[in-house]
Amino acid sequence: MPAHTPTVAFVESPVQLLNVLEWAYGRRRDRQDQQHRQLENSGPAAARETLAPDSLTLVVLSPTDPMSRGQLRRMAELARDEGMRVRWEEARGGAAAPLHTVRGLAPLLRGARRIVIGDPFSRYVQLLLTITRARDLVVVDDGTATMEFIGQLSRGERLVRWHRGGGRPGARDLVFAPVAASARRRLTPGERGSVEVFSSMPIDPAPEGVTITANDFAWTRARFGPPNVGDHADLVGTSLVETGVVDEDHYVTAVRALTEAHGATRYFAHRRESSTKLHRLAVETGLQVVRPDLPLELIARRGPVGRTVLSFPSTVVHTLPLALAGTGVRVAVCDIDPAWLTANASPRAQGFLSGVTGTARDVHRLTSISTRFGTTA
Structure with a gap:
């Protein structure tokens, strides 16, 4: 041999x-x-x-x-x-x-x-x-x-x-x-x-x-689940504020608007999100902030998980539909409004984030959120 x-x-x-x-x-x-x-x-x-x-x-x-x-x-x-x-x-x-x-x-x-x-x-x-x-x-x-x-x-x-x-x-x-x-x-x-x-x-x-x-996340699907699926919505956090791309006030307002529009109850924090921002989100949106002990693909597959999972442009809009295939869970993505970007954001940021959303398969696209009026479409 x-x-x-x-x-x-x-x-x-x-x-x-x-x-x-x-x-x-x-x-x-x-x-x-x-x-x-x-x-x-x-x-x-x-x-x-x-x-x-x-x-x-x-x-x-x-x-x-x-x-x-x-x-x-x-x-x-x-x-x-x-x-x-x-x-x-x-x-x-x-x-x-x-x-x-x-x-x-x-x-x-x-x-x-x-x-x-x-x-x-x-x-x-x-x-x-x-x-x-x-x-x-x-x-x-x-x-x-x-x-x-x-x-x-x-x-x-x-x-x-x-x-x-x-x-x-x-x-x-x-x-x-x-x-x-x-x-x-x-x-x-x-x-x-x-x-x-x-x-x-x-x-x-x-x-x-x-x-x-x-x-195709075959190992994840073989190792975990299928999950129990609830009638609520879950919201996936992002570290775009921490990386200096998105303004924190706009981000918090957008999360609040998504929560009210879709009945979200839990917020799965990104591992790089600051404790200060997460505390503010919990106070201002009423969401239960969860710090996962495993990557979200495994957490969602293990369950329980909401029937709708809301996300901003990030990796999970590509990975969660694969990990949750056949479970009936809908993944919905909300675009980043150019007005939310900070003055220090890279010139490539908006185009890159739009590409992340536009190329995602098997997701529902939320066309707009107004952080001024707190409405979604």
């Missing part, structure tokens, strides 16, 4: 870890299908000879915020249940932590034949990509940022998060530029190796040479 194929996955958020689980589950199903075909065509000896199991090590580059860390701890347990080796790195635990982490991971990186990453924009990940000799790279979803990554890769642009300002690069950007450029070359398929993007996002067209594999 051939040696195991060493795969190393790097994750920095609960959603990335969830999508590594989905990728591994899909790959395992494909291998089982292939093995069944080989058994039919050539017998068990041939199947054993050509199909060695993958060896996957999941490396958690732990963030500092408590909500993300808590969700990652829960997700890491699920990964262990699925047979993955999990390595937890306090990658941001002080000034010396990055150097210590990179040195400690170097042998693992050099021995890997495949690298799976969740955030190609991450400077940490970009630095690690300069060390590895892996021929195969896989990018799993880190939410809607995957759409921007694909667009920038297709256009040959440097990798910049969509919500960052459109000004000139800062001093840190210039210092890091050689590493970022090297990572971008590694993320471009060619003689150095292959690139696969595993995504539930709409990707059309795909960059030349990039393999696109659809994420």
Whole structure:
């Protein structure tokens, strides 16, 4: 039997870890299908000879915020249940932590034949990509940022998060530029190796040479649910205020308008939302604020969940219809009014958010909300 194929996955958020689980589950199903075909065509000896199991090590580059860390701890347990080796790195635990982490991971990186990453924009990940000799790279979803990554890769642009300002690069950007450029070359398929993007996002067209594999949340649907569905509505929070894209007053007013129009009772907070803003939402809207201990796709699939799930433009307008397929739950998305944007919002913000909404499948689109009059349509 051939040696195991060493795969190393790097994750920095609960959603990335969830999508590594989905990728591994899909790959395992494909291998089982292939093995069944080989058994039919050539017998068990041939199947054993050509199909060695993958060896996957999941490396958690732990963030500092408590909500993300808590969700990652829960997700890491699920990964262990699925047979993955999990390595937890306090990658941001002080000034010396990055150097210590990179040195400690170097042998693992050099021995890997495949690298799976969740955030190609991450400077940490970009630095690690300069060390590895892996021929195969896989990018799993880190939410809607995957759409921007694909667009920038297709256009040959440097990798910049969509919500960052459109000004000139800062001093840190210039210092890091050689590493970022090297990572971008590694993320471009060619003689150095292959690139696969595993995504539930709409990707059309795909960059030349990039393999696109659809994420249909098969692992989530097999592992959880189906949920009990109530007659109420749930509202999904967003961190657009925290990232400086949307004005807080407009956001709170929009949430209140959605709550009144649709009878929402619960607000599922994004893990990056501030406690101050969440307290204000609870007081001014009467919503029960829930801080999920797992990604929302798993929370909703496990249930209970409202018959309608309301959201602003975000990853969940693409993922929840897949995770909740067949349950009768309706996902509705509310556009971001340009008047809600802050003066510091990136020039690309409105177009990107409109694209997130416009490309979502199997969702009901709420055409407008007035934060002045508190009405919806």
